[in-house]
Amino acid sequence: MALALLAAGCAGQEVEAPEGVETVTIRVGDETLRVWVADTPDERSRGLQGVDGLPDGIDGMLFAWPEPGERVFHMEDTLIPLDIWWFDAGLRLVGSDTMTPCTAVPCPLYPSPGEVLRALETPAGERDLPVGAALSAG
Numbered sequence: 001m002a003l004a005l006l007a008a009g010c011a012g013q014e015v016e017a018p019e020g021v022e023t024v025t026i027r028v029g030d031e032t033l034r035v036w037v038a039d040t041p042d043e044r045s046r047g048l049q050g051v052d053g054l055p056d057g058i059d060g061m062l063f064a065w066p067e068p069g070e071r072v073f074h075m076e077d078t079l080i081p082l083d084i085w086w087f088d089a090g091l092r093l094v095g096s097d098t099m100t101p102c103t104a105v106p107c108p109l110y111p112s113p114g115e116v117l118r119a120l121e122t123p124a125g126e127r128d129l130p131v132g133a134a135l136s137a138g
Contacts (some may be wrong), residue, residue, distance in 0.1 A: 018046070025138030026062060027087070028093065028120070028129050032138050033059035035120065048121060049077040060122035068115040075102040075110075081124035086116045091135040098124050 004131075022037045038044045044063050045124055054060070065071075068089040075082070078101055086095045095113035099121075102108070112119070118135055 002098045002103065005133055015118055018043075024062070025059070025137050026120075027134075027136045028033050028127075028134030031127065033120075033122070034138075035060045035062045037064060039064040046071075046123065047078070048080070048082065050079065052079045054123060059126075061119055063119040063121070065080065065117060066115045071112040071119060073099065073119070075099050076105070078102065082121045083124050083127060084110060085120040085122070085127075085129055086104075086112045086134045087120070089094045089115065089117045089119040091118065093130045093131050093133045093135070096129070100124075 018036065020040075021043055022039075023034065024037055025034050027033070036058060038047060038061055044065075047063070049060055061072075068087045071086075078099075083099060083100045084097050084099055085093055094116065097110050100107055100108075101112050115129060120135075
């Protein structure tokens with residue numbers, strides 16, 4: 001399923017994404033990032049589970065829903081620590097959290113700070129995105 005806001009990929013070398021997942025370029029404030037997009041229920045459920053590191057040229061994974069809502073993430077079967085960045089219906093950054101791989105069940109839950117339309121996962125500590133930054137196509 002193509003994202004209306006972020007449908008166009010970037011020209012240049014393509015990095016192999018998980019099966020069925022698009023690769024797009026986005027901007028968050030002044031930063032340009034190349035990300036995989038999880039915009040179906042199966043893709044969002046799978047996320048970055050089992051991934052032991054992102055390949056060169058990929059900065060993270062963008063989760064997209066058709067409508068705003070309260071979201072909850074967990075790190076079961078996720079191997080790398082991640083920062084999660086929450087974007088509201090206006091595509092403004094409204095909060096973030098650092099998530100660590102789950103070592104015991106039940107895994108900790110990471111709820112959104114309210115209704116969100118997008119969430120971005122990036123390797124922990126690699127970005128410092130300011131609250132209020134706008135998310136847009138790259």
